[in-house]
Amino acid sequence: MKYFKLPDLGEGLPEAEIVRWHIKVGDTVKTDQLMVEVETAKAIVEIPCPQDGTIMALFGEDGDIIHTGEPLVEFQSDQADDGGTVVGKLETAETQSEDATADHFIIGAAPSSQQAHHTKTTPAVRALAKHLHVDLEQLTPAPGKQVISATDVEKAAELQQTHGEAQKLRGVRRTMAKTMALSHAQVVPVTLMDDADINGWKKDTDLTMRLVQAITQACQKSPNINAWFDGNSLSLRRLNDINIGIAVDSAEGLFVPVLNNVASRPLKDLRKGLDQMRADIKKRSIPAAQMQGATITLTNFGTIAGRYANPVVVPPQVAIIGCGVARDEVVARAGKMVIRKILPLSITFDHRAATGGEAARFMAALIDDLQRA
Numbered sequence: 001m002k003y004f005k006l007p008d009l010g011e012g013l014p015e016a017e018i019v020r021w022h023i024k025v026g027d028t029v030k031t032d033q034l035m036v037e038v039e040t041a042k043a044i045v046e047i048p049c050p051q052d053g054t055i056m057a058l059f060g061e062d063g064d065i066i067h068t069g070e071p072l073v074e075f076q077s078d079q080a081d082d083g084g085t086v087v088g089k090l091e092t093a094e095t096q097s098e099d100a101t102a103d104h105f106i107i108g109a110a111p112s113s114q115q116a117h118h119t120k121t122t123p124a125v126r127a128l129a130k131h132l133h134v135d136l137e138q139l140t141p142a143p144g145k146q147v148i149s150a151t152d153v154e155k156a157a158e159l160q161q162t163h164g165e166a167q168k169l170r171g172v173r174r175t176m177a178k179t180m181a182l183s184h185a186q187v188v189p190v191t192l193m194d195d196a197d198i199n200g201w202k203k204d205t206d207l208t209m210r211l212v213q214a215i216t217q218a219c220q221k222s223p224n225i226n227a228w229f230d231g232n233s234l235s236l237r238r239l240n241d242i243n244i245g246i247a248v249d250s251a252e253g254l255f256v257p258v259l260n261n262v263a264s265r266p267l268k269d270l271r272k273g274l275d276q277m278r279a280d281i282k283k284r285s286i287p288a289a290q291m292q293g294a295t296i297t298l299t300n301f302g303t304i305a306g307r308y309a310n311p312v313v314v315p316p317q318v319a320i321i322g323c324g325v326a327r328d329e330v331v332a333r334a335g336k337m338v339i340r341k342i343l344p345l346s347i348t349f350d351h352r353a354a355t356g357g358e359a360a361r362f363m364a365a366l367i368d369d370l371q372r373a
Contacts, residue, residue, distance in 0.1 A: 002051075002053070002074070002075055002076070002077055003071040003073070003074050004035075004049075004050055004071065004072050004073045004075065005068075005069050005070060005071050005072065006038075006047075006066045006067065006068050006069065006070055006071075006072050007047075007068070008068050009038070009040050009045050009068075009288065014067060014068055015040065015065050015066065015067045015068065016038035016039060016040035016045070016065070016066055016068075017038060017039045017040070017063065017064070017065050017066075017170060017171060017174070018036060018037075018038055018060050018061065018062055018063065018064050018065075018066060019036075019037040019038055019039050019044060019062065019171075020036070020037045020062060021035075021036050021058060021062065022034045022035060022036060022037070023035055023036070023049070023055050023058075023073075024055065024058070025055050025056065025057060025058060026054070026055060027054070027055045028053075028054050028055075029049045029052065029053060029054070029055060029075070030049065030052050031048075031049060031050065031051055031052055032048045032049065033048060033049045034046055034047075034048055034049075035047050035048055035049045035072075035073065036072065036073075038066070039171050039172075040288060043284075043285075043286050043287060043288040043290075043291060044284045044285060045288065047072070049073075049075075051075070051077045052077060052078075053075040053076055053077030053078075054075060054076045054077070055073060055074075055075050056074040056075055056076055057073070057074040058072075058073060058074075059071045059072055059073065059074070060072065063168075063170060120141070120146060120147045120148065121136060121147050121148040121149075122147065124150070125147075125148060125149065125150050125153060128150055128153050128154075129153045132153060132154070132156075132157040133157070133160070133165075134153050134156045134157050134160065135166075135168070136148060136153075137168075138156075138166060138168065139152055139153070139156055171252060171253070172250075172252045172253030172254065172255065173252075173253040175253075176253050176254050179314055180312055182314075182315060183312050183313055183314055183315060184312075186231050186315050187312075187313045187315060187350045187352075188350060188351045188352050189310065189312070189313055189348050189349070189350065189351070190348070190349060190351045190356065190359070191309075191310035191346055191347070191348045191349075192346070192347050192349075192356075192359050192360060192363055193308045193344070193345065193346045194344075194345055194363055194367060195342045195343065195344055195345065195367075196342070196343045196345055196366070196367045196370040196371055197331070197340050197341070197342060197343075197371050198326065198341050198342070198343045198370055198371065199340040199341040200371070200372075200373035201341070201373065202373075206267070206271060207300070207323075207326075208246070208271075208274070208298075208300060209267045209270060209271050210370065211298055211300065211321070211323055211370075212244055212246075212259065212262055212267070212270060212298070213267060213369065214365075214366050214369035214370045215242075215244060215262075215296065215298060215321055215366065216242050216244075216262050216263050217365055217366075217369045218362045218363075218365035218366040218369065219242050219263075219295075219296065219362070220242075220263070221361060221362065221365035222358050222359075222361045222362035222365060223238050224236065224238065224318070224353070224354050224355075224358045225296065225318055225319045225347075225349065225354055225358060225359065225362045226238070226239055226242055226295050226296050226318075227239055227295070227318045227353065227354075228295070228316035228317065228318070229315070229316055229317075229318055229350055229352060229353035230316060231315070231352065234352075236318075236353050237316075239295045241260070241261050241263075241295065242261070242262050242263045242295055242296070243258050243259065243260045243261065243262070243293050243294050243295045243296075244258065244259045244262050244294065244295070244296055244297065244298055245257070245258050245259075245294030245296070245297035245298070245317075246258075246259060246274060246277075246297075246298055246300075247297065247298065247299035247300070247301075247311075248277075248278060248281055249304070250281060250282070252284070255281045255286070255291070256291065256294065256297060256314075257274070257277035257278075257280075257281065257286060257290050257291055258290060258291065258292065258293055258294045259273060259274060260293065277290060294314075294317060295317065296317060296318070296319055296320070296321070297311075297313075297314065297317060297319075297320040297321070298320070298321045298323070299311045299320060299321070299322050299323070300323045301322060301323070301324065302323050302324040302325040302326065302343075302344070305325060306324050306325060307324040307325060307327075307344045308322070308324055308344050308346050309322045309324065309346050310322075310346065310348050311346065311348050312348070313348055313349065313350050315350075317350075318349055318350050318353045318354050319347055319348065319349040319350070319354065319359070319362070320347070320348050321345070321346070321347055321366070322345065322346035322347070322348070323343065323344070323345060323346075324343075324344035324345070324346070325344070326341055326342065326343045326344075327341070327342055327344075328340070328341060328342075329342045343370065345363065345366065345367070345370075347359055347362060347363055347366075
């Protein structure tokens with residue numbers, strides 16, 4: 001028997017969620033035949049069969065999380081082994097024990113997979129959880145305890161009966177939750193807010209592209225903001241390219257496609273690229289590569305509601321720019337009260353990597369560029 005393991009689907013991404021199987025146990029498959037669709041880095045990826053053969057077992061169901069290096073498929077084949085298969089002793093999906101202990105790992109799994117979360121409990125408690133329809137992966141041991149107890153399971157079952165079963169986050173929302181938790185644990189955020197007077201803009205001005213242009217100029221004036229920071233080594237890497245992540249709201253959750261090399265591309269080309277990425281997000285077909293490599297992020301929440309915000313910085317980036325709803329406001333000009341169009345702005349930055357002065361100079365440059373007609 002041979003085992004096809006989940007490959008690295010891009011820049012060391014550690015896991016993927018099974019979206020849809022296109023094969024079943026007993027099927028005879030051909031090389032390059034579509035085998036399974038998985039979601040990783042907020043993109044749907046199609047994985048083809050690496051060899052001709054017969055499917056003997058599938059390791060996971062729709063919605064399951066598989067880590068890089070863990071087996072996806074067991075199949076029988078007369079072909080010679082290649083880089084995508086591993087021959088060895090491995091429990092099949094049908095024979096794996098439900099009473100496996102917390103120290104049990106799949107033979108041959110990659111180190112990153114062996115470090116994945118395994119719920120610590122006893123076989124008896126696992127059996128109780130199964131009987132009460134409690135998902136152990138959603139439980140944590142009581143304070144001061146190392147394993148989940150029968151009492152923990154019973155309390156969870158009672159809570160389910162009273163308030164309904166909690167639903168696991170999947171796909172994009174799961175990725176977002178993990179990313180936000182990482183930011184909360186690592187970043188020291190500070191937010192600076194100010195306004196730009198955009199009364200001189202033409203009526204057909206493309207707000208997003210105008211913000212992209214201004215961010216580009218501000219990054220050049222305050223280069224420590226367009227950087228990656230490594231908290232472990234306390235090192236800052238200034239980046240020559242300016243790659244702006246654009247937060248895109250969708251029914252599935254938050255996507256952040258990346259506009260690359262914005263300083264060297266005309267605005268029309270950038271708008272075309274962003275429109276294409278939005279379309280790909282809607283179809284869930286955006287390549288993973290277009291969701292990676294941002295050096296700074298823009299969230300234009302003002303297209304919905306809100307004036308100022310302290311958006312979340314995602315490591316290793318140093319900053320994120322927020323834009324609220326533009327409004328008419330009475331302001332003083334040359335000693336007189338006049339009505340002007342005002343655009344509220346925010347910059348949240350990692351204070352480990354950038355000083356308040358650097359963030360303020362970035363904001364000043366941003367406002368200066370936006371206030372040009």
